Amino acid sequence: MSIESNIVYLKEEIKNHQERLQLMEKYLKDYPAISVYKRKISGNIYYYKKFWKNGKSISKFLCRNENEYHREIKKIEAANKKRQIIKKQLQGNKNAIKALKKQLQIAEKAFKNV
Amino acid sequence: MFEFEKEFHSILKNLQEIGALRHLILIGSWVLPVYLENYPISHLTFTTSDIDFTIIRPHDPVKKSNPSIHKQLTKMGYFPHRSPLTQSEKYIPALESKKNKLSIEFLCEPGRIIKNPYRIKGLGITVTPLRYQHVLHENAITLAYKGINTTVPKPAFWAAHKIAMSQLRSGEQAELKKMKDLDGARIIVNFLGYEDVIDASQHYKGKFLSLFKKGWKIYQNRFPEELIK
The missing domain is CATH 3.30.460 (Beta Polymerase; domain 2)
Structure with a gap:
């Protein structure tokens, strides 16, 4: 592989990783981690979901039926799990960008010296 | 692999x-x-x-x-x-x-x-x-x-296309990308021989052929020893 090809490849890879990083950050912002709690009001049980948005803690009514609660909690758990994986991937992506930038620096230096 | x-x-x-x-x-x-x-x-x-x-x-x-x-x-x-x-x-x-x-x-x-x-x-x-x-x-x-x-x-047409398209590269990395395209085409040029690739380009006239010719000139300057062999 010539130095030019290597430089183009590294730049493209950095661009792809950065685009992906932006999408991940947007996802994590748009889909915050959700927790669920219940309240007993006048003898009835109500379920609420709680999450953080723009630095504020927000509580929203989820459901009042236990069956519905089980259905919803499955969805919330799946979403939280997906979020956790993406969060982990995000760190991996940041490390990859760092490594690629270092490689690019070396390749560009070599290209200048040719 | x-x-x-x-x-x-x-x-x-x-x-x-x-x-x-x-x-x-x-x-x-x-x-x-x-x-x-x-x-x-x-x-x-x-x-x-x-x-x-x-x-x-x-x-x-x-x-x-x-x-x-x-x-x-x-x-x-x-x-x-x-x-x-x-x-x-x-x-x-x-x-x-x-x-x-x-x-x-x-x-x-x-x-x-x-x-x-x-x-x-x-x-x-x-x-x-x-x-x-x-x-x-x-x-x-x-x-x-x-x-x-x-x-x-077909490999010859793929290489001819790659050489011609290298000339349509624009933007800040255009020069480097051109070289990358030519590097890719080089694998086929070396395998088939440059005559086959030139023959393939001759099937087309007009803008495509002129793009190929432009790209081929750069290719010749970049890999002169390989074309003599």
């Missing part, structure tokens, strides 16, 4: 299983592994994670698969990402996907009907028009890649 080989094979296999591969021609640098399996190419330069496919007559109603390419790729852990600037669509690995690294793009020849990215309902994808795809469409062959029949351009 090269990087992402398993993923590439899995994409081809999945597209074949849903009957979509017969509508697609593999182009771009990912044709090289297919050539490598069918021709005695000794050296393989490999520098991209983008797989490109081109489609002949995308508005043709026979262009369909069941399930659609979109559904299949989504199932495999890719999702469509649309460029806000060009509106072109590219399938990139899903954010939660750990194993997928490649991205997939679908192209076509621009024409009277297709001037902007065009949605093929039957396949569930959006194709991006790009000039001179017809050179690859008109000179396609089917080669086996690990038991999968894959349609690719």
